Amino acid sequence: MKYDAIIIGGNPAGASAASAFKQTYKDKSVLVIRKEKDALIPCGIPYAIGSLPSVDANIKAVDGLQKKGVEFAYDEVVSVNSEEKTLSTAAGETHSYSKLVFATGSNPFVPPIPGADLDGIITIQKNTEYIRSIREDLRSAKNLVVIGAGFIGVEVCDELVKFSEKVTLIEAMDSILPLAFDKDMSDHIEEKLSSHGVSIIKSAMVSRIGGSDGKVSHIELSDGSTLPADKVILSIGYRPNTALAGKTGLLLGSTGGIWTDEYMRTSVEDIFAVGDCVEHKDYFSGKPSRLMLASTGAAEARVAGFNLFNLKIVRHCKGSIAIFSSSLNDISMGAAGLTEKQAEKEGFDIILAHSEGMDRHPGKITDASKVMIKGIFSKEGGVLLGAQIIGGKSTGEMINILGLAIQKSMTASELAIMQYGTQPLLTSGPGVYPIVLCAMNALEKLIK
């Protein structure tokens, strides 16, 4: 078949590209090719394993896109001929395209630890059948070990501990969530995670995964200690899935992701790439970055979708900002931009600012939670470089305010006198709005 646009991959990036494309180019045809009919919402996988009633409750419906005229094929692309602008699939189909989008995502990284291939080793894959099978397996396990305390590791532990007796989280660094939070902030999250029953071992390297009869039985740490394990979840990170891109001759960047320009165009004419398979550029330094976030992917996908046939939307993007959020239900967290540690490593001359308050006012309102913000500002000019929030559920949107402030290069003085709304049942009080207080604390250090 001949399509105006074909998108390889139908997760958040692929779907968002299709959506933006179809609304912009109403008369043009678009096909999304993805492996599974029932695709998971990737960020929902920890909950699909845990507190959701079933894996099926985490399936992303495609009816909305189909109604808009996006076609779907559940198949796998095995080769692309960029000269003839055709592709072939595992099912033996050949399609031709005018514009092609790679949204091939990422695969879990399996570190070269001896024993990492034993039965009982689990990775968090965006694969519905696989997740269905491990959901059951995990419920019958006694000793669960999760390696890697990034967001997925932390979220998975917090879900596992709801039904499992013994859950241990192992992290190589001296704090959890080290890419998003400085230790002074993540210590609060760690405390909560521990109080939920997760055992946390930090500054620990796994030297070997031990087994018997081909099955995992225990973990060996580099200090010689061991701990029993029926199932081991590896959550060490992901790598861009670029096998097809490599075969197609797309230029890859130094981090292994597909190189793209400002409009997500690859080095090969009429081929775009978006999401986890792409090499990003860091917002602050311009260096290549391995950031993998569904929201970042979806934003890039819109850039591609709108601009596939003409550059309809002018983009002025310095680079990708990491904007993370997560929740353990009784504590929620968000981080945007650089941590203190990252800012220092990058060479920024910084000042730190802090604020604290309640996310309702008066604080005696029943669902009020404490909010803490740490801000990282440039010493000269007071430009916001990063922020970390720990609080209640509104943290997820508060961090988007700070993420937007970073995108607009806002300074402490702008933030300190910004306009905002407050209401007792929804936010902090007007005089103590924590984003403003944090900026004021920065000013206190900036104004001498």
Next chain:
Amino acid sequence: MKYDAIIIGGNPAGASAASAFKQTYKDKSVLVIRKEKDALIPCGIPYAIGSLPSVDANIKAVDGLQKKGVEFAYDEVVSVNSEEKTLSTAAGETHSYSKLVFATGSNPFVPPIPGADLDGIITIQKNTEYIRSIREDLRSAKNLVVIGAGFIGVEVCDELVKFSEKVTLIEAMDSILPLAFDKDMSDHIEEKLSSHGVSIIKSAMVSRIGGSDGKVSHIELSDGSTLPADKVILSIGYRPNTALAGKTGLLLGSTGGIWTDEYMRTSVEDIFAVGDCVEHKDYFSGKPSRLMLASTGAAEARVAGFNLFNLKIVRHCKGSIAIFSSSLNDISMGAAGLTEKQAEKEGFDIILAHSEGMDRHPGKITDASKVMIKGIFSKEGGVLLGAQIIGGKSTGEMINILGLAIQKSMTASELAIMQYGTQPLLTSGPGVYPIVLCAMNALEKLIK
């Protein structure tokens, strides 16, 4: 006594001015003069009347400010001598100042309706003793009538109905919350408020409040109908409290508020004014505006506080943006900037955009709420002029994202490809983030 700075009024604006001042000018003295020791959190008053355990749960503690070195006097300023830079108080004190800040707030507007002076007529005053007394009175009333369906009227009704048999809300316009929401949006709020048990009468003018023995007994509407009423709450709006400002010779604007420049300086040297007593300037048109919001007042107060002795923070403020939020617990709402109606009245050539989604993902997560956004954009350029959200509790912070976007003059295309974070327990999904979807819907109309 002689003070470097004296602030008349200690509600959110006065307190925020004191806080910003003291952190900026550490060695200078500041006195806040306010009538009550135990001052209420103004926006919490509906809850102090209703679901909070007592009025005392809504008192704003001043310890924090006192610890920073802000002094308080519980007294009333009766005159200011701006030549000698002194003031006299009801308690017979005389103080001198280098800089003076008026933060005298606003008083409830009592409309010239016959019977508005009867016993049983209540206004929502920022006065602790008064609120304590009406809290008890209201609990013994049988037929409660609230006149005026602005935020305070709506919030008060939703609280009263928790303990009262019969609560009726009367509004002159054909929809509730008419200054913040277009009817198509506020209809959803009205439906919820009705379902909580509030009777709502719209497009109705009160012609007379009837009484017997000097006490309220009923309400007469201009269509001739009557309804019984033991207590009547007037929530028709507020007027700037400028009696002292007038006597002091400060220039007042055409809306009756104190005129100020960009740095909240009045027409009289060394006197500033902030908050509800000030005449604001509308962000979009530059026209004088009567907007009264604690958050707006607090933001202005910071401008004054930081800049009282030197202009330390450069301000570039086109004017005040109305950023409202509120909640009836099972439905929350936010509005920023112009409504469709206001934009049309002002003469803007606009397009409307809509989006809908869940504020968690997958939507099957237990505390997920539906979110609806209406966006108002300029037809040429796609500049965001206003937004209205109805959703769950995160609405309070989502509207602040849109408020910030208005302040930064963001366009639909910028918003459609903005960077943001998403997480299952905290936000909508990455591909369907409602702020972005609303911007995309605008683009669909803008890009032909």
